[in-house]
Each structure stands twice: as C-alpha cells, then as structure tokens.
Amino acid sequence: MSEKAGDVDLTGAKLNTGVWLVKVPKYLSHQWAKATGRGEVGKLRISKYVSFTLNEELTAIEGIEDKTVSAPREHPLTMQTVGGQTLAVFTETSSDKIALEGVVVQRADCRPAVSENYMKLKRLQIEESTKPIRLSQQLAKAVTNNYKPVANHAYNMEYERKKKEEGKRARADKQQVLDMLFSAFEKHQYYNIKDLVDITKQPVIYLKEILRDIGIYNVKGTHKNTWELKPEYRHYQGEEKVDE
Amino acid sequence: MASLGSSSSSGTEYIVRVPKNTNKKYNIMAFNAGDKVNCSTWTQARMERDMSARKIYGEEETPEGAAGSEFGKKQREEARRKKFGIVTREFKPEDQPWILKVNGKAGKRFKGLKKGGVTENASYYIFTQCPDGAFEAFPVHGWYNFTPVAKHRTLTAEEAEEEWGRRNKVVNHFSIMLQRRLREQTQGDEEEEESEKSAKKKKGGGRGGDLRIHDMEDDFEMSSDDSDNSLGEDGEGKTKAKSEAGKGKSKKKKKNNDKEALEDSDDGDYEGLEVDYMSDESSSDEEPEKGRPSKGEDIPKGIDEASESEEESEEEKQNEEEAKEEEEEEEGKKTPAQAEKKKKKDSSGESDSSDDSDIEGETASALFMKKRTPPKRGGGRGSAGSSRTGSRPGTPSIDSAATSNTLRAAASKLEQGKRQTQGPGTDSPAAKRLKMDPSGQSPCPSGKSTPQPPSGKSTPSSSDVQLTEEAVRRYLIRKPMTTKDLLKKFQTKRTGLSSEQTVNVLAQILKRLNPERKNVNDKMHFYLTE
Numbered sequence: 099m100s101e102k103a104g105d106v107d108l109t110g111a112k113l114n115t116g117v118w119l120v121k122v123p124k125y126l127s128h129q130w131a132k133a134t135g136r137g138e139v140g141k142l143r144i145s146k147y148v149s150f151t152l153n154e155e156l157t158a159i160e161g162i163e164d165k166t167v168s169a170p171r172e173h174p175l176t177m178q179t180v181g182g183q184t185l186a187v188f189t190e191t192s193s194d195k196i197a198l199e200g201v202v203v204q205r206a207d208c209r210p211a212v213s214e215n216y217m218k219l220k221r222l223q224i225e226e227s228t229k230p231i232r233l234s235q236q237l238a239k240a241v242t243n244n245y246k247p248v249a250n251h252a253y254n255m256e257y258e259r260k261k262k263e264e265g266k267r268a269r270a271d272k273q274q275v276l277d278m279l280f281s282a283f284e285k286h287q288y289y290n291i292k293d294l295v296d297i298t299k300q301p302v303i304y305l306k307e308i309l310r311d312i313g314i315y316n317v318k319g320t321h322k323n324t325w326e327l328k329p330e331y332r333h334y335q336g337e338e339k340v341d342e
Numbered sequence: 343m344a345s346l347g348s349s350s351s352s353g354t355e356y357i358v359r360v361p362k363n364t365n366k367k368y369n370i371m372a373f374n375a376g377d378k379v380n381c382s383t384w385t386q387a388r389m390e391r392d393m394s395a396r397k398i399y400g401e402e403e404t405p406e407g408a409a410g411s412e413f414g415k416k417q418r419e420e421a422r423r424k425k426f427g428i429v430t431r432e433f434k435p436e437d438q439p440w441i442l443k444v445n446g447k448a449g450k451r452f453k454g455l456k457k458g459g460v461t462e463n464a465s466y467y468i469f470t471q472c473p474d475g476a477f478e479a480f481p482v483h484g485w486y487n488f489t490p491v492a493k494h495r496t497l498t499a500e501e502a503e504e505e506w507g508r509r510n511k512v513v514n515h516f517s518i519m520l521q522r523r524l525r526e527q528t529q530g531d532e533e534e535e536e537s538e539k540s541a542k543k544k545k546g547g548g549r550g551g552d553l554r555i556h557d558m559e560d561d562f563e564m565s566s567d568d569s570d571n572s573l574g575e576d577g578e579g580k581t582k583a584k585s586e587a588g589k590g591k592s593k594k595k596k597k598n599n600d601k602e603a604l605e606d607s608d609d610g611d612y613e614g615l616e617v618d619y620m621s622d623e624s625s626s627d628e629e630p631e632k633g634r635p636s637k638g639e640d641i642p643k644g645i646d647e648a649s650e651s652e653e654e655s656e657e658e659k660q661n662e663e664e665a666k667e668e669e670e671e672e673e674g675k676k677t678p679a680q681a682e683k684k685k686k687k688d689s690s691g692e693s694d695s696s697d698d699s700d701i702e703g704e705t706a707s708a709l710f711m712k713k714r715t716p717p718k719r720g721g722g723r724g725s726a727g728s729s730r731t732g733s734r735p736g737t738p739s740i741d742s743a744a745t746s747n748t749l750r751a752a753a754s755k756l757e758q759g760k761r762q763t764q765g766p767g768t769d770s771p772a773a774k775r776l777k778m779d780p781s782g783q784s785p786c787p788s789g790k791s792t793p794q795p796p797s798g799k800s801t802p803s804s805s806d807v808q809l810t811e812e813a814v815r816r817y818l819i820r821k822p823m824t825t826k827d828l829l830k831k832f833q834t835k836r837t838g839l840s841s842e843q844t845v846n847v848l849a850q851i852l853k854r855l856n857p858e859r860k861n862v863n864d865k866m867h868f869y870l871t872e
Contacts, residue, residue, distance in 0.1 A: 104390035106442075111381035118469040119370070120479070127465035127481065130360045137359045142469075142477055145353020182375030187468055188389075189366040190483075196389050199368070200470070201381055293414055 106188070107197035115200030117187055120175065122208045125219065129156045129169050148175040150208060159219070167218045172211035180205055267301045275300055275308055280331075287332075288316065288324035357476040358469070367483040368468050371442075371454065377490055389442045392453065396433050440486055451493065454486035495519060532840040809837045809844060811851045815870060818857050822867035825852075 122130075130139045133156060140152045150173040157168040185202035210216045278298045282289065294309070295302055309315075313325045326332075373379040423430070440454035460466065466482035497505065497518070505518055512518070809832040817823055817831060828848060834841045857868035 104388045106387040106389050108381075108384055108387060111384060114382050115470070119482075120467045120469055122465050122467050124464060127467070130479070133360055133362070137361050138357055139360050139479070140358050142356045142358050143353050144356065147353075150358065184373040184375070184377075184379045184381070186371040186373070186381050187368060188371050189368050191366050197366075198371075198381065198387070199468075202370075202468075206469075290414070 104194075104196060107195070110197065110199040111186065111201065113200075116203035117200045118204045118206055119185060119202045120206040120208055123210065125159070125169055125223070126152070126173070126208065126210075129159070132156060132160075142175075148177060148206065149173060150175055167222060168215060169219065170210040170213050170216045172213075173208050174211060176207040176209065178205040178207065267295075267299050269301060269304045270298075272308060275305070276312065279308065279312065280327075283313075283327045283332075288326050290324055294325065356471075358479055359472075359476055360467075360479045360481075364480065366480075368480045369483050370466070370485045372457075372485060372487045373452075374487075374489065379488075384444050386446060387442060387444045389440050389454075391435060392439045392441045393435070395438060436484075440488070441491075442488060451491040452488040453491050454488040457485040457487055460485040495523070497522070528840065532842050809839060809847050809851070811854060814848070814851045815855060818855065818868050818870040822860055822862065822869035824865050824867050828868075 129152065133139045133153075138153065139156060140150055142148065142150050152169060152171045152173065154171070157171060159167060159169055180202055187199040187202065189197050189199055191197075275298055279294070282294065282297050289297075291302065291306070291309075295305060298305060300308075309325050312331050313327050316324050316326060437456055439456065440452075442452040442454060444450045444452070460482070461484075466485075467479040468482060469477045469479050472478055501522065505512070813831070814828065817828065825848070829844065832839075832844055832848065834844055837844060839847065852868065855870065857870045860867050860869060
C-alpha cells in the first residue's frame, strides 16, 4: 500500500490547529487514568488566571494506607509562550499511520495549589522514593563453597543415577540411525557431534563411523568442528543434489 | 486558540476530558527556533523510522533452519555472550529516529531523535478543544527533536581533521570540496576496474589509513598516493574560484594549489640536493603539472628530493599561473589552469615549461605575462628560472604557453576522470603531440635534461610517458631502482592510468623482465645488466 510508506496526513497542519501543551504532575496523570465514563476529569477555568479543578471522585489515591491523604483539587496553570520554537503534534496509530494534528500555541504548567493535603502527599512520595533499590539482606544460612570435595556429593549421586537410568547407548540399526540423521540434517545444516549423539542416542564411535560415510567434518571456517552432510546427500534450497 | 471566548472577568469553564479508548499515540515534533519551520507550508510529507541502526545492533542474520544453520547456534551465542559479559542493547523500533521528508525529493529533510526522560517524572498532555467547547487531553507518548539534515556534501571526520591542520595555510575554502569531489570521481573509476584490489587496500588516493598488505604494494601505493594526494591547499593569494561559467566549472574541479602563501625558497635551499642521474626526467610532459604537493606535508619525510623539487616546480608554476590568472580571470580569481596544473604532480618545472614553450600560447597577453613573471621569478628561484630560460632559446613566453596547455590538460583530465578508459587515449595523444614539439625544437630534448644542480630538479619526470616494458627496461639498465622510484617515473597523471592500473602493469612488466635484485640502504633495488 503506498500509503503505508509513511505519508503524513497534513490536515492538522494545514488547518493550523492550535493545541496546548500542558505539563501535568505524575500523580495527577495517575488520577486521570482512573477516570470513568466519558473520561471527564475536571474543569478548566479560564479567566485572568487559568486553573484546573480535579473532580471530586478522582481525588482518592490508591495504594496508600493513609486515607487522609488525597490528591489536591485545585491546580493553577502557569501559562508560558512557545517561544520561537515550533512544536508540532503528530500521532501514530497502531497501523502505522502518521498524522499531523496541529501546532502547539501555548504551553502550560499544571501545579497543585499548595495545601496541607498536598504536603502530606508529597511526604509520602518522598519516603517512597528514598528507599534504596538495592537492599542488604542478611542471609539465614551462609553460602559456602569452602569444602574441597572429591566429587560433589549431590551432584555425584545425581550423575550416577542418570547414568544408570540411561544405560549405555545401544547401537541401533544403521538404517534407523541414518534416517534419524537425515531428518536432523533437514532441520539444520551443521551439527556438533555432541548434539548428534544427543539426538540419536548412539555411541559416539558408531555414530562417527556412520557420519564419516555420509557427512563431512568442518574444521575451519565459521562452522567450526561441525558435521554436515556430504554435498551429494544434501537437498537444501538452491542446491540440486539428490538424497540418498 | 489561546484563551477563548471569555471576556467576562469570571472566566469560563470548560470540561476537561481524558479519552480512554484512543488508539492514537500522540507525540511532539519539536523544531529548532532558528530553522523557522512553518508546518502550514508543507504540501506533502513522508515520515518513517530510520532503521539503519538495526544492522549495528541486530545480530547477524544466520539462516534459521535448513541450509547454513547450526544446531543450537542461538543458545551457544547467548551463552558465549553471557560468559563474556557482553550486554547488547536491544534494537527497539520504537526508539529509533524518524526521518521526515517534506515536499518530496527536492524539499527539506529532517531527522527526529527521541528525547529521553520526557515521561519519567511528569506527563505532558495535549489539550485540544472540541467542537462542544470541552477540552480533551491526550498524553504525550514521546518527544522527538527534529533537526534539518544537510543535503550538501560534508567532510568526514578524518578529512575535517586534516583540513583543520591546514587551516592557517588554506585561504581558498571552496577548493576543499571540489578536490574531494574530484578525488571521489577518480576513485570511483578506479574502483570499477579494480574491485578486488580495492577490496584489499582502502580506496587508493584517499588520504591516510591505507591498508598495507605487503611491501611491494606498499611501494606502489605510496607513490601513487603521493601523487594523488599531493595537493594541498596551501594558502593562496587569490581566493575566489569563480571565472566564466564553462571554464570556471572545469577548472573549479581541479585542485587549487595555494602555494603563493608559502615562503620563497632561498638560494641555499637546494644546495644539498641529491640529483638523480637519470636524465629522462624533465622531459616534456604532455600534461602540465596538476597537483602540487603541499609543503612536504603529505609526503613522507624521507623523500626530500621529491618534495623539494615539487616545491620548486610548484613555485614556478605558481608564478606562471599567477600571471596567467591575472590576465585571464577577473580580479584575482583562482585559475582553472593553475588548479589543473596543481592537480598533477610534476617534479620538473623544467619539463613543464618546455612543454609550455612549445605550445604557442594563444593568449594575446603574452607580453603581459612576460612582464609579470620576471618579478615573481626573481624571488629565490633566480637560478632555476634563468637556467630554464637559457635552455629554451626559442620560448617567448613560457607562461602563456603554460596557460593554454594547462587549460587543455585540465579539460582532458576532467574527461579522463569521467571515462577512465578514454583517459589514456586523450592523454597520450596530447602527450605525444607535446613530446614531438620539444624534441623537434630544442636541441637538448626535454627528455634528457642535463642533470645540473642549478636547475635544481632532483627527480625529473620521466620522458617516456607510456608505461611499457621498454621504458622500464631502460631505467633498470641505467641504474638500480626501487619500485617506488619506478612508480615515480610513471606517474598516474602522465601515463593516464590510475594508480592501481599502474601498479598492476608495472608488476607485470617486472615479472616479465625478471630483474636482478640488490639491497641498497635496506631497500630492494632492481636492476638489469645487458
């Protein structure tokens, strides 16, 4: 779609739509986020001064035990000029469409009216923020690795158990092994011998013999120490060889 | 739409809404005040993310699955990274800069970088007024600072540093970009032909930082580099490079040598010079000197001769060109010819002048020239000048000839730059033509200049312009030479071959000749005995 390539919808710019850029304190934006219904958050009064009054229902702050603390309601707005700077507003939709909404004509700073309430709120916030991110915590039990075990006991036991359970790898039928190998090589071109042993569950020597038949061992290059199928066995995209 | 409506003192109230369901993310596009951007004048605009950082940040794409992939590669890579503590920053498309193109291809371009920390401590909201009078507030998702992108060519960091080092000497700043453009041109041609070679070494002719593979190439490259790079822009009296349109353009492309600001050399300067007994140098060149190396700056210190001789010839050229300039251009503009001359490195002003002398100048103001040159020549080059004029009895105005010659040469050089294949063609006929004349006229063929110190030409240029086996054989028979010396004989500007071609051909010739080797002063010299 030609439009997807980033055409900007310039209607806002052409209409010279003017908008305000208002800086709002964090707590206030949190409260606004809780607005219900149509999203009404308060009233803006414009006269000689501009101020914003938060709706009653939005003053309750969540997450604080102290119920006496709530968000202040009155917020005078300090108006500032844009200065020479051009601030435009553009929007981006989830479908990557970009539109120019307008140009900022006025900047404002929303401040809470100073009140007891606000001070309490602030104190709480400060307490919150001064808590360090990293904590020192005393451990109940010291972590030590001071022993010099001959073998790590727990690990040793686990290892032995695993070995016993798996048993020695049995040589399966050569054809079966070949099938397994071919299907593995269909997925990836290069394999480490260890991975192949894992996949096929064959003893290494036996597996190596089979691999020597059908594959080659890369010593150098980017895929170091890996096995890959011989070219005549390969059937990858772009190659025109035939499987066995 | 600042404050609306209310004229009443009590003010008006508006409801503020924060819409919840919007799927549009609002962002700020900030322009600098100085750029004077007016969005309403934009007719069309395109904006997209600049994903060029993806290559840097993104890991190399190895094919997943099937051909070319390795089992467990990803995990292994990750484990390796963790082991070494390599922390790679993720490539987040959201944080990538924007590229804004306004008014199509010919319009402005802007780059918008995301400003960090905007949403950390305070939130910005955009208040728009709705038709019903209420305000709607949208949170600002990101802030992007847009700056205009320069469409004109700029210098790279290395080049800028070099120019900075020469800032006290360079007066003509226009030439800096011209020179660069021309260099790119020649480089582009060379690259087409020698793609592998260029793969091995950095594009020839570039200043500094060539990747040296082995010594031979080193030598080859060095000299050709010297010749290519030589020019400096040393301070020059005339700064403006404008002249008439057509001429001006071609000339402009030439490097301008601002030698005039350099001090004149005193008589005693050339006393200790070693003189090469090879007398083929100082032959007429077909092409006038184009580039003068800067005052020994770009040339390794070991090559005193070359730099000295070049300086000399530079200054001579300088004089000629100055004179020519005056008469050709309007007030003191840089000569195209001068620029062209400076382009090529010609160690022998003598041969050059012989060239010029043979070409009868078309300029009417030969007289004018003559008058001017003597005073300039006076300067410390008395000996050089006099000997030169002495050996060429029949040359009325060397400079005037120089002018026309250089003009032609400049034009041909330009063409050569564009069509490398034709380059040698155009040059050699010119070369041959010019060579004929001198040999016809002067008893002492320009080719075999007498190796006299007064002339001060320590390393005269080669007479045989063509890089042939015959020529090389002649040199090697006469005296043992290093590859570097050989290369100097066959300078790219003369033979019309690019530096890489020269290197190649010379290598082939040497292979064929299979000369004897001898180590002199720790340098490998070739020689032939016949």
